[in-house]
Amino acid sequence: MCESYILKCCCGAQRAELFFGKMLLDQTSVKQLFCPECSKGIEKLHSGMVWDNGWVLELNMDIINTYSSTFSVDSSELTAGWIFDSGYVTWVGITPNDGERRNRERQEILQLAQTDVLAYFQAMKEWGQKREKQFSKEGWRKMHS
Numbered sequence: 001m002c003e004s005y006i007l008k009c010c011c012g013a014q015r016a017e018l019f020f021g022k023m024l025l026d027q028t029s030v031k032q033l034f035c036p037e038c039s040k041g042i043e044k045l046h047s048g049m050v051w052d053n054g055w056v057l058e059l060n061m062d063i064i065n066t067y068s069s070t071f072s073v074d075s076s077e078l079t080a081g082w083i084f085d086s087g088y089v090t091w092v093g094i095t096p097n098d099g100e101r102r103n104r105e106r107q108e109i110l111q112l113a114q115t116d117v118l119a120y121f122q123a124m125k126e127w128g129q130k131r132e133k134q135f136s137k138e139g140w141r142k143m144h145s
């Protein structure tokens, strides 16, 4: 996870942890981030924006288009949504701030392993299922792809 990058949203209230998959793009391909609060000011999404549960990530399509020969997709279909869903620029976890939370929660469960291995495995399993249920109920983009 050495490729992660923390980005603040436009109103400054929240931040997201981004991951650049497949060692291709980096933070220069990201323009700005809108949390569910500041995204309310956006009138219309364009193809350089990807929407996820109220969050909007705007990518720099000029930079991304210079890589278009690398993506086996027609340039007319090369959108921020495609980049996000393909994992080139995406959240570290399932949600914008899942990365830190996931590590913290996992760390707590990990302490169980020192005293009760069976309880630890059980807790890990339940934790994973609970997360999955919650995220899919909330409707995050990664739960559909």
Ligand SMILES: [Zn+2]
Pocket (backbone or CB within 6 Å): 009, 010, 011, 012, 013, 014, 034, 035, 036, 037, 038, 039
């Ligand atoms: Zn904001």
